[in-house]
Amino acid sequence: MRNILTIAGSDSSGGAGIQADLRTFAALGNYGASAVTALTAQNTIGVQGVHGVPPAFVAQQIASVLDDLEIHAIKTGMLLDAENTRATVCALKKHYADRTMPPLVCDPVCVSTSGHTLLAPDALQVLTQDLFPLTTLITPNKSEAELLLSRSIVSLEDMLVAAKDLLSNGSRAALLKGGHMTATLGDVDALARAHPEVRVVREGLYGDNMEILVVNCPPPGTLVVDVLCEAGGPTTVLARPRIDSSSTHGTGCTLSAAIASALAGGATVLESVISATAYTHLGIETASKIGAGYGPLNHLHSVSQKSIPARTPGNPYPFTRLLINGSAAIWKEYVEHDFVHRLGEGTLARESFIHFIKQDYHYLKYYARAYSLLAAKSASFPLIESATQTILNVLREIATHRAFCAEFGISAEDLEHTEESSATTAYGCFLMDVGLQGDTTKLLMALLACLLGYGEVGLWLKSAAAREGSGIALEGNPYRQWIEDYSGPEYQAAVRIGLETIEARAAADPPSPARLSEWRAVWHRCTRLEKSFWDMALELKV
Amino acid sequence: MRNILTIAGSDSSGGAGIQADLRTFAALGNYGASAVTALTAQNTIGVQGVHGVPPAFVAQQIASVLDDLEIHAIKTGMLLDAENTRATVCALKKHYADRTMPPLVCDPVCVSTSGHTLLAPDALQVLTQDLFPLTTLITPNKSEAELLLSRSIVSLEDMLVAAKDLLSNGSRAALLKGGHMTATLGDVDALARAHPEVRVVREGLYGDNMEILVVNCPPPGTLVVDVLCEAGGPTTVLARPRIDSSSTHGTGCTLSAAIASALAGGATVLESVISATAYTHLGIETASKIGAGYGPLNHLHSVSQKSIPARTPGNPYPFTRLLINGSAAIWKEYVEHDFVHRLGEGTLARESFIHFIKQDYHYLKYYARAYSLLAAKSASFPLIESATQTILNVLREIATHRAFCAEFGISAEDLEHTEESSATTAYGCFLMDVGLQGDTTKLLMALLACLLGYGEVGLWLKSAAAREGSGIALEGNPYRQWIEDYSGPEYQAAVRIGLETIEARAAADPPSPARLSEWRAVWHRCTRLEKSFWDMALELKV
Secondary structure (H helix, E strand, O other), rough: OOEEEEEEEEEEHHHHOOOOOHHHHHOOOOOOEEEEEEEEEEOOHHHHHHHHEEEEHHHHHHHHHHHOOOOOEEOOOEEEHHHHHHHHHHHHHHHOOOOOOOEEEEEOOOOOOOOEOEEEEHHHHHHHHHHHHHOOEEEHHHHHHHHHOOOOOHHHHHHHHHHHHHHHHOOOEEEEOOOOOOOOOOHHHHHHHHHOEEEEEOOOOOOOOOHHHHOOOOOOOOOOEEEEEEEEOOOEEEEOOOOOOOOOHHHHHHHHHHHHHHHOOOOHHHHHHHHHHHHHHHHHHHOOOOOOOEEEEOOHHHHHEEEEEEEEEEOOOOOHHHHHHOHHHHHHHHHOHHHHHHHHHHOOOHHHHHHHHHHHHHHHHHHHHHHHHHHHHHOOHHHHHHHHHHHHHHHHHHHHHHHHHHHHHHHOOHHOOOOOHHHHHHHHHHHHHHHOOOOOOHHHHHHHHHHHHHHHHHHHHHHHHOOOOOOEEEEEEEOOOHHHHHHOOOEEEEEHHHHHHHHHHHHHEEEEEEEHHHHHHHHHHHHHHHHHHHHHHOOOOO | OOOEEEEEEEEEEOOOOHHHHHHHHHHOOEEEEEEEEEEEEEEEOEEEEEEEHHHHHHHHHHHHHHHHOOOOOOOOOOOOOOOHHEEEEEEEEHOOOOOOOOOEEEOOOEEEOOOOEEOOOOOOHHHHHHHHHHEEEOOHHHOOOOOHHOOOOHHHHHHHHHHHHHHHOOOOOOEOOOOOOOEEEHHHHHHHHOOOOEEEEOOOOOOOOOOHHHHOOOOOOOOOEEEEEOOOOEEEEEEEEEOOOOOOOOEEEEEEEHHHHHHHHOOOHHHHHHHHHHHHHHHHOOOOOOOOOOOOHHHHHHHHEEEOOOOOOOOHHHHHHHHHOOOOOHHHHHHHHHHHHHHOOOOHHHHHHHHHHHHHHHHHHHHHHHHHHHHHHHHOOOHHHHOOOHHHHHHHHHHHHHHHEEEEOOHHHHHHHOOOOHHHHHHHHHHHHHHHOHHHHHHHHHHHHHHHHHHHHHHHHHHHHOOOOOOOOOOOEEEEOHHHHHHHHHHHHHHHHHHHHHHHHHHHHOHHHHHHHHHHHHHHHHHHHHHHHHHHHHHHOO
């Protein structure tokens, strides 16, 4: 994240001025500060009033920002008049007298989209003579360039010359915006032929070996052409399709703010201009109609709402919490199932428990196979290793399981020959099917639902046993070992690793809402299948 | 997207005031407009200056916004003095004289986080008597509530009474913020026991059946408790862990802006307060240090940068474009391969072409099997159907392929007994492996790289044939039929469907950067394998 300062006017309707700048900075992931030079009461139809800010207060705002925040780029927009332009120049020069000024982009705002004068005529000289020499880039449109050069610009050839002449005041680069002119693909090709020294960037017009896209896309009608001239460097012509839209209020502010954002991030002037024009273009193209006149761009096309909150020290498991909350009712039915209750009270019928551990034996076979499938699907040695370790753990658990079963009079042969009940098949085959259908994360989601669920059941039993009057007790409970196992440190350590795994996955590869809802569905289904497993055991279902 | 108006001060450092409000609106997906009541020159250390805006101009800004934009919620922040408070009230009353006012949230800002007075004492009466009666909710903190009620608030019990008393001026709800007080879990439990009529919401403190999260998370030290009182409705106590942070500049602005956002979207007051406190809390918890004093919150924790631009009429295939651009060099080597060149010139050795079509026969078997795997992995009938249709198309193509091969003297038996070359095995088995490893989208990525690639090759040959002096011609070319097939309407229609499929997938389930890079890797690998396939054919490799 970079900090960027805009020195500009305020647009009450939010589409231009510091509001457009700050929204652009934010949409591109940066932090914005602002010094207001003038307030405007305006909307998409026009400017209804302007309130100038005293020059000393403009300077004070700039100083407050620069004295405290490390600023990585600055842009100026509407400067109102000679006094405020001078105040801006002085404040910048004062602060940066003894240190390097970050990239400075000057959008020489003179007239609003709706035609309102935003810069007093006497300010032009201060702008060109005092501010331009400090700038990395100035970004006049056609009429501003005409004002600055005192001549009219009619053709693409005029633009080439004008862009160069705009450097005469000491700006290191000038971007002459041709939004108010029209050109065709042919015009641009002709210009390229006539000026082989000029670089031509065709933005959004596809490139080599993309004919499948071209034939399926309507050809652009007219083009918008900008010309970027860099002092001592090349001239670049940037052409892109013109969009027919009335959502253009604040286009210039947005472009220069996006350029400042890119410069703050260390991009070159050309890279910054290319990424900023693409950002601005898409802002116009994706805008919804707001207001009755020239509405604002959609600045937020570059971001989307996160579907899982950030992991923080205070909430280290936001994703698991979302999963549990999203299936709260069935999760509770599962964790606090009658089978679990009776097991905790020690009143569970012995045959139910035996039915459970026999079926659990079969389930563990699916579980180990599903981890083998996970290993087969894994793309790296650490992932293959971690899945394989889990299989080895399950195989060790099976040995313990056999010994545990023997205590209940079940031989290894009994276990092997027990017929698998439908609930076991459903759960086990669901794991395998998720493994067939989806990627490793989806399969992990299913496998971890089981791991975490038993962890929760173990902890619930343990806390209930510690609670007066819960009826649940460890002392003298024939199933004590089972409860100790799942609430014990070894299993809970595995739970913790499971939590870390699932959260790290979700954080490293944040899902879209669609993908998140698939993951939630897997979690929900596993919880239901776990509950059915208790039902099966309790009711001795086949 | 909803439009929200903030009427407040400007904070040059960007952390509070309209800047915090607009950033919050944007981060929550809404559009913001603003009427500035005062400019402050401030930073994270303090307020260095205040420039009041004339009351008439405050009113003008509000009118400009309301006359043009449909506004779905309004919030007020720093109103500076009695005149500007009155101007605000009058402008709102005037506009909404004959229509319903949207939800209005008043954050009665009196003092900045750094201790600077932001509301003239004589404004209090206008605030309470004229503005409060219009509000859906007021959101004072402890010291503001003390000022409004002329008494001190010391305990949670005091807060309960104060929240109710704050409704006396006609606000429909009051949220008394306890950020400057401390409480423990025990205090909140005691309050809940003493006041069974009060609803207690424990935010971020986990819930039932989440012990696995609790035991793995450090217990909260002290809590922050807010009290929400709704006129004629319940009182709610909201408790959450206190965060030890200096990134709290603009917390009140952010909270009330987030509440206004939620209200604009149709949420109830309680829902809005809960989501807004969660948003604000995470903004503090995830903030980076900015400035030397009390820095701003991270307003952007709720959004992430999109990795694929939006589909628009001007750029209907942004994802495919990204894929091709990302592998531009190898893609060009593949599309304009020597094999393709010679095929277009008609100079390709007959045995190379025969080797190619024999190997293509084997490849198509993998291709059909990979689509069968896709069908097996698909979760809906339309997806199963579309994969199956493609298999049937391949089977029909095989019949044509056999007939075409016969023209080159290759019998069906020859085809079946041709030994598979390594390049064919590599490409075919890669498809199957992608199908084993990943989800349906990843498999589609591999399958469509092949479909789209041949479409591009076909179009490239066709355009080259139409270009003077390219050396490529259809007339008299022994491979004309092949070129006509892949550049022809039937195959190109399939290409178009492929493009739509891939773009629709990416748009419906936008990938994280990590997932996108997996998709790009698959595309890149397929392009390399396609190129190797031409190499194999041209050089008669086994």
